[in-house]
């Protein structure tokens with residue numbers, strides 16, 4: 001079961017990775033919300049943040065933290081984000097909040113990815129949490145069939161439209177022995193925008209509450 005106290009501890013502990021003058025990559029979700037609250041206390045010591053979602057942008061702006069565009073911010077030193085599952089190799093499932101595409105972009109643009117979670121997210125094998133996949137709407141059925149061919153059960157997150165105007169399919173029933181291979185394979189399918197497996201670029205540091213994994 002999710003542990004809000006550990007989420008808050010992780011969000012606050014991640015502040016130690018923020019250096020003076022940094023532009024901070026900021027993820028999405030309830031754990032990141034604690035991080036953003038803590039970041040507000042440092043707002044005069046950083047240049048600002050690059051946000052991964054409209055939800056995080058709204059919170060950052062409300063707290064007076066400048067939100068910068070990734071194209072002008074350039075490479076970032078640090079990205080802080082949550083996850084839905086994390087394995088012993090710091091490979092992740094993300095996208096429970098439907099923000100996976102921008103999250104993957106900001107993570108890729110950052111030198112160090114610090115993942116903040118509570119202990120309920122730690123697993124030995126990824127796949128108990130359904131894998132979110134962002135798809136171009138016209139490809140929903142096509143991608144659904146491709147997932148069935150690969151042993152998964154696709155469930156359309158009906159009614160959810162991503163910040164990019166796309167849809168989400170959640171894949172149930174995968175026990176993922178080689179997440180990087182599955183991520184690469186799915187990345188080849190036309191119509192998939194982003195796979196919620198972060199295995200080719202795992203986290204560099206994982207904080208479970210205030211404890212580093």
Ligand SMILES: O=C(CO)[C@H](O)[C@H](O)COP(=O)(O)O
Pocket residue numbers: 027028029030031032081082083084093094095096097098099100103
């Ligand atoms: O990937 C995400 C959003 O797309 C989140 O990081 C993930 O869903 C974890 O959220 P929370 O911190 O609320 O448990």
